[in-house]
Amino acid sequence: MAQTPFSSLDDYIALPRVDAVVLAPDGTRAVLTVATLNKDKTGYDRALWEIPTTAGGTARRLTRSAKGEAGAAFTAAGDLLFVSARPDADGDGDEDAAQLWLLPAGGGEARAITRLAGGVSAIAAVADAASVVVLSADLLPSADSIESDAKLRAERKKRKLSAILHTTYPVRYWDHDLGPAEPHLFALDTGALSDTISSLAASDIADAEPDATTPYPASLPRPRDLTPAPGRTADTAGAALTPDGRTLIAAMRVAQGRAERFALVSIDVASGERTTLLGERSTYFEAPTVSHDGRSIAYIRARFSDPTGPADQELWVAGIDGSSPRRLAEGWDRWPTSVAFDHDDAALIVTADQDGRGPVFRVPLDGGAPQQLTTDEHSYSNVSVDRATGALVALRSSWMVPPHPVRIEIDGTVTVLATPAPSPTPAGTMTEVETTAEDGARVRGWLLLPEGADTASPAPLLLWIHGGPLNSWNAWSWRWSPQLALARGYAVLLPDPALSTGYGLDFIARGWNSWGGKPYTDLMSITDEVVARPDIDETKTAAMGGSFGGYMANWVAGHTDRFRAIVTHASLWALDQFAGTTDSSSYWQEIFTPEGMTENSPHRFVKDISTPLLVIHGDRDYRVPIGESLRLWSELNEHFGEDDGTTVHRFLYFPDENHWVLKPQHAVVWYETVFGFLGEHVHGTPAPNVAGLG
Structure with missing residues (x-):
């Protein structure tokens, strides 16, 4: 049998992996998030790579740090945003919380543009035609400002406190405890960045007493809290900014007894004023996206399922103020996995599971039937729309080939793009x-x-x-x-x-x-x-x-x-x-x-x-x-x-x-144990000792 990277578990875990792709505003380039095995083979480091969005060309590495980078997004000006726990030269050098970083489109070093004590969780939304970005970040529940959150965190750290008092359900999610901090949404104006030196030096911050309130650096744009006292409401099911950056549309969590639902909420970025646009009991409103002209929103609506049967995942559009909601593609019982407006706002670009594949569809807003754009044996994700040409950039994969970047023309033609993670030969x-x-x-x-x-x-x-x-x-x-x-x-x-x-x-x-x-x-x-x-x-x-x-x-x-x-x-x-x-x-x-x-x-x-x-x-x-x-x-x-x-x-x-x-070292143990167990009972061969299990 021919040797492939799948013949050796060590070779397999060492294969580079493309996690995500994001398209630049000018449509000529995209950025990949690529994971590679670290030196001690106990984790993956992530870096950002730039690729052209046409055939040919080569991938160019943009970032390199021990902490890695992820969550990339472009500003309207073409600057690249990402989240990283890499050291901040202007910080106190003692914290490892992830912050928001900006790599200028015109070149130069990346710089941290937040300094939040609890760090930045993710980029929630970026405006298409303004310098506004919305972040997800946690604050302790009694904090009424960024400074007071830092003070409270320092006190908990000093006293080595880990206790959490819960007043709502749930208390944990997937693999981590919830609390004591609560998720907030913060607006940040990247156009307000300054290269002036803060009046408070980094050394002063490092030497400050734990119970002192250190002002947020004046050299950084101050994040504006859009969700004060949020509870768990800012555990959103998606968020999007209008192109002018003035309005955030978010699927906010709403408690319903022990359960939860999501409602679409409009938040004025300047004032924080909040208006519920669409919400119903026992109904999810999720994955909002805003049209390029800022006049419409699209979203997924689903009633709660119950023992009588599954609820459908419905595709809807409405005015930016929630007016005139209407369902699209009624009777098309495919469940959308992603939704975006087409370049001309005349249709939605949707991915959905179908017959063992995950094609890309165009769903007209005029009520026409969905049109399938891709017809191969792959599934598509991370779809971005080129506003100028209508072409799409996405990741594509199947059971024979891992995720890799592609360009999809309006007629459905697919072109494979450059990548620093070439696809391995299948076994x-x-x-x-x-x-x-x-x-x-x-x-x-x-x-x-x-x-x-x-x-x-x-x-x-x-x-x-x-x-x-x-x-x-x-x-x-x-x-x-x-x-x-x-x-x-x-x-x-x-x-x-x-x-x-x-x-x-x-x-x-x-x-x-x-x-x-x-x-x-x-x-x-x-x-x-x-x-x-x-x-x-x-x-x-x-x-x-x-x-x-x-x-x-x-x-x-x-x-x-x-x-x-x-x-x-x-x-x-x-x-x-x-x-x-x-x-x-x-x-x-x-x-x-x-x-x-x-x-x-x-x-x-x-x-x-x-x-x-x-x-x-x-x-x-x-x-x-x-x-x-x-x-x-x-x-x-x-x-x-x-x-x-x-x-x-x-x-x-x-x-x-x-x-x-x-963890890669545990994945090796997992597969060695599984194949040893199968060999023992399927082939009758003694199960070998698995290295590392003693």
Whole structure:
């Protein structure tokens, strides 16, 4: 078998990765965020690279620092903004909080243009025709100014306080605790930058007493708080500025008991005056974007789902003041994953899952039907519109090629652009497979075949089940890479069963409130179809999945003995327990009836498990808390442990990883353990010792 970067885990984690692309205002250049493995192979450093937006040319590195750079955006003047914790030469040299930096379009050194004690979280919005940018940054709840926040933080640090008193739900999200600080939105005028030296020297700041109030540097434009006393409302679901920078349109969080919804709010940047434009109980208004002429907004609207079925994700437009809202593309039940106005404001540029791909669509504002622009086997993201030409710049990927920058012409023609992260040679081929479910539904997926798989040498099969469950196997994932399995001789089946997106609302509804029903039978049906192929060895199969895929792996384990091994990562095991401990419990309890939650809980079938399981979980996983795998592991040992305490099952535990395993050294351990476990049970070869596990 030919050697590729996927043949070696060390080579794989060292591959450079393109995270994002942003288009400059003049449309002639774009900037990529590129991650590369650091020297000790325990993390990734990110830098910004400039590329031309036409074919040819080369990538040029713009930034280089030990802390890295991310969250790039352009100002109307063409200056490049980014967020970084790199040292600020004008700061006190003692803080590592990330700040907003500006790299001038005309050349010169990047400079920090904020000095907030708690740092900058992200760039929320940038005006197209003005020097205004809106930042997301945290302040402690009792702080009434930037200075008082710095004073309060210094006091907590001095006293080594970490306690948080919560008055609202939730208390944590994904992999981090919420609080004590609250998210704010700050407006900043980059046109107010000055090169004059502050009257307070950096040395004076460094030597100030912790309880002293240090003035914000006079040499920097002062951020203006648009959301005083926000609670969690500034945990937005998107924000956009009007081209003149005068008005911010934000999807603000609104508490609804223990749950949350989002309303579209207009904030006057000069005065901070706030007006709710669109908001309804039990309804999400998200992902607002503003037209180039500043007269209209587009957004995604969705009612809360409930146990009777999934709610649709609707595409809407309205006046900039929220007037005359109307739905676009009614009856088009594809769920938008990004929305932008076309160059002439006559249509929206939308990406959406569709049939195992993620095409780009043009949706006319006059009520016409959506037009699909891209027709290849890729998924598109990070789409930017060139105002002058109507061309698009985006990232594109599939299971055969990682994200890379492309240009898309108005007629849909796609041109690959320069990148400092060339695409690696894949370890096999990809083909589309499908079958007909027992209820007549079409169930499809991707089958990746290793080099040399044929009738004479059929490949063992890995069934990989996606997470979500509202998701689709349609784009590259660095975390779950079937290319690594191909390089080790496995074929990989990536199916989209009931609940998957990109096939319409009815297809999702087939598995609603019944995760163990048609999602399971769909998986078995398409597996039956694939193992009947002469290039697949039906006697050597295994299944694996993470999150919902882990749930389904557990369900599969309790309902069939057809697989030789099953890997279950970050999995749901006991739904009654999970629903009350996940970071957003209300959602899960809203979409299931009590009966459905009981009937579809995998833990009820533990006694029926006969397949060896590899259980994997990270302790910083707040989406699927570690208690799920702890209980699964306990019950596996209760029912299948030997008298001497041993078991055929295994538990791989990561104390400092979240829902996914993100640190490169841990990813290596993850894959080595998984492939060792599969080799032991699929091929009958002893599992090797994994380096680093002692």
